[in-house]
Amino acid sequence: MKIRIKFRKYGVMKFIGHLDMMRYFQKAMRRAEIDICYSEGFSPHQIMSFAAPLGVGVTSDGEYLDIEVHRSPSTAEALRILNETMVDGVEITGYVKLSDDAKTAMSIVAAADYELSFKEGYTPVATVEQFADGIAEHFTKPAQVLITKQTKKSEKVMDLKQLVYDFQVSEKVREDGIAVPCFYLMVSTGSTDNLKPELVVEHLFAAMGLSYDANAIQIHRKDVYAADGDGYISLGDMGTAL
Amino acid sequence: MRKLALTDEILLKIEKPARYIGNEINSVVKDKSKVAIRFAMCFPDVYEIGMSHLGIQILYDMFNKREDVWCERVYSPWPDLHRIMKEQQIPLFGLESQEPIKNLDFLGITIQYEMCYTNILQILDLGQIPLLASERGEDCPIVIGGGPCTYNPEPIADFFDLFYMGEGELQYDALFDLYLKMRAEQKTRAEFLHEAAKIPGIYVPSLYEPSYHEDGTLAAFTPLFDDIPRTITKQLVLDMTQAVYPEKPVVPFIKATQDRVVLEIQRGCIRGCRFCQAGMVYRPVREKHVERLKQLAMTMLKSTGHEEISLSSLSSSDYSQLEELIDFLIDECNRRHINISLPSLRIDAFSLDVMSKVQDVKKSSLTFAPEAGSQRLRDVINKGLTEEDILNGATQAFEGGWNKVKFYFMLGLPTETTEDMQAIAKLANETAARYYDTVPKENRNGRCQITISTSFFVPKPFTPFQWARMYPPEDYIGRAKTVNDAVKEQLNRKSIKYNWHEADVTVLEGVLARGDRRVAKAVLEVYQNGGIFDAWSEYFDYKRWLDAFAACGIDPDFYTMRERELDELFPWDFIDTGVTKEFLQREWKHAMEESVTPNCRMRCSGCGVKKFGGGVCYEN
Numbered sequence: 001m002k003i004r005i006k007f008r009k010y011g012v013m014k015f016i017g018h019l020d021m022m023r024y025f026q027k028a029m030r031r032a033e034i035d036i037c038y039s040e041g042f043s044p045h046q047i048m049s050f051a052a053p054l055g056v057g058v059t060s061d062g063e064y065l066d067i068e069v070h071r072s073p074s075t076a077e078a079l080r081i082l083n084e085t086m087v088d089g090v091e092i093t094g095y096v097k098l099s100d101d102a103k104t105a106m107s108i109v110a111a112a113d114y115e116l117s118f119k120e121g122y123t124p125v126a127t128v129e130q131f132a133d134g135i136a137e138h139f140t141k142p143a144q145v146l147i148t149k150q151t152k153k154s155e156k157v158m159d160l161k162q163l164v165y166d167f168q169v170s171e172k173v174r175e176d177g178i179a180v181p182c183f184y185l186m187v188s189t190g191s192t193d194n195l196k197p198e199l200v201v202e203h204l205f206a207a208m209g210l211s212y213d214a215n216a217i218q219i220h221r222k223d224v225y226a227a228d229g230d231g232y233i234s235l236g237d238m239g240t241a242l
Numbered sequence: 243m244r245k246l247a248l249t250d251e252i253l254l255k256i257e258k259p260a261r262y263i264g265n266e267i268n269s270v271v272k273d274k275s276k277v278a279i280r281f282a283m284c285f286p287d288v289y290e291i292g293m294s295h296l297g298i299q300i301l302y303d304m305f306n307k308r309e310d311v312w313c314e315r316v317y318s319p320w321p322d323l324h325r326i327m328k329e330q331q332i333p334l335f336g337l338e339s340q341e342p343i344k345n346l347d348f349l350g351i352t353i354q355y356e357m358c359y360t361n362i363l364q365i366l367d368l369g370q371i372p373l374l375a376s377e378r379g380e381d382c383p384i385v386i387g388g389g390p391c392t393y394n395p396e397p398i399a400d401f402f403d404l405f406y407m408g409e410g411e412l413q414y415d416a417l418f419d420l421y422l423k424m425r426a427e428q429k430t431r432a433e434f435l436h437e438a439a440k441i442p443g444i445y446v447p448s449l450y451e452p453s454y455h456e457d458g459t460l461a462a463f464t465p466l467f468d469d470i471p472r473t474i475t476k477q478l479v480l481d482m483t484q485a486v487y488p489e490k491p492v493v494p495f496i497k498a499t500q501d502r503v504v505l506e507i508q509r510g511c512i513r514g515c516r517f518c519q520a521g522m523v524y525r526p527v528r529e530k531h532v533e534r535l536k537q538l539a540m541t542m543l544k545s546t547g548h549e550e551i552s553l554s555s556l557s558s559s560d561y562s563q564l565e566e567l568i569d570f571l572i573d574e575c576n577r578r579h580i581n582i583s584l585p586s587l588r589i590d591a592f593s594l595d596v597m598s599k600v601q602d603v604k605k606s607s608l609t610f611a612p613e614a615g616s617q618r619l620r621d622v623i624n625k626g627l628t629e630e631d632i633l634n635g636a637t638q639a640f641e642g643g644w645n646k647v648k649f650y651f652m653l654g655l656p657t658e659t660t661e662d663m664q665a666i667a668k669l670a671n672e673t674a675a676r677y678y679d680t681v682p683k684e685n686r687n688g689r690c691q692i693t694i695s696t697s698f699f700v701p702k703p704f705t706p707f708q709w710a711r712m713y714p715p716e717d718y719i720g721r722a723k724t725v726n727d728a729v730k731e732q733l734n735r736k737s738i739k740y741n742w743h744e745a746d747v748t749v750l751e752g753v754l755a756r757g758d759r760r761v762a763k764a765v766l767e768v769y770q771n772g773g774i775f776d777a778w779s780e781y782f783d784y785k786r787w788l789d790a791f792a793a794c795g796i797d798p799d800f801y802t803m804r805e806r807e808l809d810e811l812f813p814w815d816f817i818d819t820g821v822t823k824e825f826l827q828r829e830w831k832h833a834m835e836e837s838v839t840p841n842c843r844m845r846c847s848g849c850g851v852k853k854f855g856g857g858v859c860y861e862n
Contacts, residue, residue, distance in 0.1 A: 012246060015259040020495045027267070027493060027547030030578070038579050042602045046579075057254050085547075087265055088244075119250065215251040 006094030013089030062223030096239030264337035294500030408476030526857030589635035607646030615665030667728035706829030
């Protein structure tokens with residue numbers, strides 16, 4: 001039976017990298033005594049795959065992993081036993097059954113949306129209005145927005161217009177009570193055209209003549225999507241409750 | 243959610259931020275307003291090493307079971323963070339509360355190897371706690387040392403307020419209760435330490451004074467007050483089955499060295515190898531009942547979610563109910579896809595059968611630790627493993643499909659000759675020959691792979707070899723070269739790989755292992771000149787140590803090159819480990835006579851630990 005699990009990652013857990021999160025969930029499955037399937041061979045491993053790795057420092061409301069189980073408790077019961085064994089900063093928010101022929105989350109990821117905002121202790125370098133003008137001027141108006149992506153081996157020129165599906169800015173009240181500009185982006189994600197949202201915001205800052213301080217910006221992933229006809233569907237909306 | 247001691251900016255800049263955030267499964271967070279004692283438990287090395295240490299997990303669990311105590315953990319910040327903390331004056335913090343350790347009541351440091359001594363100073367320094375105990379004020383934490391290196395605490399005595407000698411399970415309650423009582427009575431630090439020194443196993447170095455002969459050897463070691471004990475008796479658990487054990491050990495996010503459930507099956511060792519400090523100071527052997535172990539194994543696997551379990555002891559093959567335990571584990575673990583790792587097993591038909599069930603024969607290797615190449619030298623060190631044992635074990639293993647064998651030896655053992663060194667290569671060659679004789683060509687999976695590793699022997703306090711001399715670094719390297727040359731002459735040399743350790747660090751370990759109180763100055767000097775993480779070869783700087791010895795007027799040869807007189811008073815002689823000096827002297831003589839002493843189950847050799855009233859001494 002294929003199961004999709006959705007979770008939130010926040011607080012200090014943002015410092016735990018993707019590989020360690022995989023180890024964390026493997027151990028969590030054993031603690032919760034989920035009857036997970038193992039691969040064949042001399043060193044069997046759990047059948048488990050993650051949708052899209054999350055970078056260190058990034059928080060998220062929409063992370064996904066798919067597992068295969070021999071049998072499963074109800075959605076409500078699974079949520080309860082899993083959350084009982086989570087640490088602060090990881091919360092299981094979804095547990096659904098997928099159809100037997102469902103493709104893994106990893107293979108169907110097409111987009112993800114994010115919020116990028118100024119962290120506590122950092123002063124925004126421009127107002128919401130200025131940023132909104134900047135987006136209109138430097139992103140919405142041009143036919144092409146080319147940026148050069150530096151990889152380990154080569155440089156790649158990308159057109160942001162093809163990869164950014166939504167880009168807005170609005171006001172958000174931070175935990176310390178101060179209202180700051182908050183960017184919303186939906187970008188291409190997955191194995192072929194993966195775009196980090198901070199590249200887009202960094203480009204905007206540069207075009208506006210502002211300096212981009214990565215330390216000042218908290219990146220928060222809201223959800224991850226698969227392609228669905230002309231639009232997108234949240235990975236969390238694809239299964240059925242047990 | 244807890245606020246971290248380090249900013250995002252720092253945490254995202256350094257390696258492995260997970261080392262510093264706490265929050266792990268089974269870590270304990272208490273309401274600080276509801277506890278009376280705050281304890282920071284430290285392993286002075288990097289997180290992944292420190293988190294793998296069983297002793298801390300035991301004490302962490304035990305302390306936190308007390309409602310009035312909150313024990314948290316602290317490890318050495320890696321040099322990248324060390325630099326930042328120094329620059330920005332960020333005080334070292336406990337992982338659980340993220341609060342500065344200087345504000346807590348106790349800082350307990352486990353001292354597992356000599357080369358971490360500079361890291362102890364790093365902890366104090368980053369903790370913003372005065373390095374010297376004599377300079378600590380009333381509001382500083384009480385700094386406690388424990389662990390194997392405290393069997394000679396003198397080279398680090400200046401840095402500690404007190405040492406706890408022996409197994410931690412016993413006297414901490416008494417220490418905490420005394421602390422609470424004296425704090426309520428508003429007594430001073432000095433008054434507390436004076437009273438603490440009367441608790442069994444507690445050594446307060448500031449209450450003792452050494453004096454020296456003209457030749458530099460110790461003349462006397464005297465308490466400063468009449469009511470302070472002359473000898474400190476190590477503490478040991480008599481009933482291991484009833485002893486506390488962490489049923490919910492902390493599970494790190496990042497891969498620690500020991501990323502598995504560790505099941506301690508017994509403490510101590512019956513073997514009596516003459517070089518081995520653990521084999522002497524943890525006497526007598528005390529087993530845990532197999533039913534308790536079964537229950538612990540299942541509880542810990544469930545509470546951690548680990549995918550592997552490992553047995554821990556100095557010599558697992560000597561555990562009397564091993565077969566029953568392993569049968570149980572194989573049965574339970576196979577069903578749950580959990581791996582079993584079985585270190586320190588003697589290679590014989592039983593262990594080979596077990597290992598073939600729990601590991602991939604093709605990938606795994608067999609380990610032998612003969613420690614010396616020749617039978618003569620193995621008799622000197624009392625390693626009761628014969629060439630026949632090794633070759634038979636290897637032959638059976640080759641028949642069972644293994645083709646990788648690892649050998650561990652020591653060089654520089656007392657009485658070692660060139661023939662003994664060459665015998666290492668010959669033994670490896672003979673083992674390889676057994677492979678080619680045993681396994682027909684069509685069944686071979688390439689060549690067999692014999693790996694020899696040698697380390698250099700460091701004489702340790704409370705062993706029969708505590709009188710032995712050491713050698714200069716060049717001499718050690720010469721010994722390794724003798725082995726290497728001999729390997730190259732062997733018929734099966736292409737099947738043999740030889741690795742040896744560095745020699746400089748060996749000599750230093752020697753100075754620190756058998757040093758006295760005067761050596762502390764040099765440790766301090768090295769730290770002040772930038773020395774940390776000496777246990778890591780990339781950070782170890784031999785010259786920095788030599789310079790420090792010179793600057794402090796310390797002659798390292800005094801501690802390493804002398805063969806000590808049988809009646810010399812040692813800096814550690816005020817400690818009573820139960821094993822008497824007479825027994826050690828007898829064993830040293832037996833070693834020189836190449837005569838073997840039987841193990842504790844064969845015959846009691848009267849080492850002295852029977853007085854504790856438990857363990858193997860009373861098995862029959």
